[in-house]
Amino acid sequence: MSTATESRAVIAGEGFSRVAFTEEALELLRKLWTIHGPLMFHQSGGCCDGSSPMCFQAGEFKTGNADILLGVLELNDASGEELGPIDFWMSKEQFEYWKHTKLTIDVVSGRGSGFSLEAPEGKRFLIRSEIIEFPTS
Template sequence: MTDVPRVELTPAAAELVRQLWAVHGPLMFHQSGGCCDGSAPMCYPAGEFRTGNSDVLLAELSVDESGEPVPFWMSASQYERWSHTRLIVDVVPGRGSGFSLEAPEGVRFLIRSRVL
């Protein structure tokens, strides 16, 4: 049986991550649990969003040959609800959160999911 990645990037999302990395340096994602930003994956400069014991590291995403991964975090309580899915990070036109790095680009990250 092949291990299914818990999180993956579509080609469009991977390209946007590479562009954001070129401008902002190392990055990280945290899957928002709702409130102001819905349930959007939020992209930050690495370390800008504080994670702790209440967060789960789901994946370290590779976006290029440099080998430096982009960690993808989710709150443990939200992970309990999403644990049976594979998260697919995509990018679509529109403005997302002002807190996520892609907001000024006129696009936003979006989660699609598949049941495992």
């Protein structure tokens, strides 16, 4: 796996990143941003496409009390110019299962069957998780 870009930590009391993005994921996000504008992710629980991170136009997926913001990626274009933030949300129920993992968003060839924006590109986002001990402060 290539090097990963860390998202900004956003959970109160935590000073570490829970979500990172591979360079391949960043390249696809730049393309999707150009086509669709500001983006967001949501990771729900469940099977099939429910276990894949879903990419939407920012605000298209309504989040609420049942969701937790895990991180914010500050996306830049290939020249380093800032495009904007991409929030990564997860259902709180799923977070209870994954709270001891570091998530890295990657891309593989193939199409999922969901509504995620990358489907028409012949790619799909996928989570690579690593169980780690997070710092306590």
